[in-house]
Amino acid sequence: MASGAEDATIRIWQLPEGRLLKVLRGHEDSVTSLDFSPDGTLLASGSADQTVRIWDVSEIKEQPPKSDLGTIRIIDSQLSDPVGSVAFSPTGELLATGGSDGTIQLLRVEDGELESALSGHRGGVESIAFSPGGEILASGGRDGRVRLWQVPDGQALRTIEYPEGTIVSSVTISNSGKWLLFGLSDGTARLWETTRPD
DSSP states (O other): OEEEOTTSOEEEEETTTTEEEEEEOOOSSOEEEEEEOTTSSEEEEEETTSEEEEEEOTTGGGSOTTOOSOOOEEEEEEOSSOEEEEEEOTTSSEEEEEETTSEEEEEETTTOOEEEEEEOOSSOEEEEEEOTTSSEEEEEETTSEEEEEETTTOOEEEEEEOOTTOOEEEEEEOTTSOEEEEEETTSOEEEEETTOOO
């Protein structure tokens, strides 16, 4: 398990006993989002310091617990705004990042280069999630919108809107790809069919 904190550190824990394995240092502000790659060898982190980092965590379990110098950073990308969310694609080839400016960037994991940028939210992107096949990306924002995008060309497929002041704090797509589940700041969760017409 990985956890990120306001002290800019990331901690890797061994479950189920909860033993601390390693502390990763490098961010200069709060760590806002984490995601493991599908094969578990990489960890992506987004931060309020406007950077996205990808860490090689494949050997952490074999390193001494006292080591806290971090691991090899495969990507250390400087973005234009604080990063609120990160998510690996199911193949592990792309990393999606959601920024406070409402933009989603799709980065190639291999080299950190920008594949495409998706714009449409009017506020920060709070959460992003890929469908199991990786062909659809869901995003939820501070503007009360849930958006579905086609990957990788960024075509907007649909938008679900809630009243001003509502924040979409989390989104996920079911393993079947049929259902979209998201949580709202009013304390409710909503379930939609991904193919349901607007």
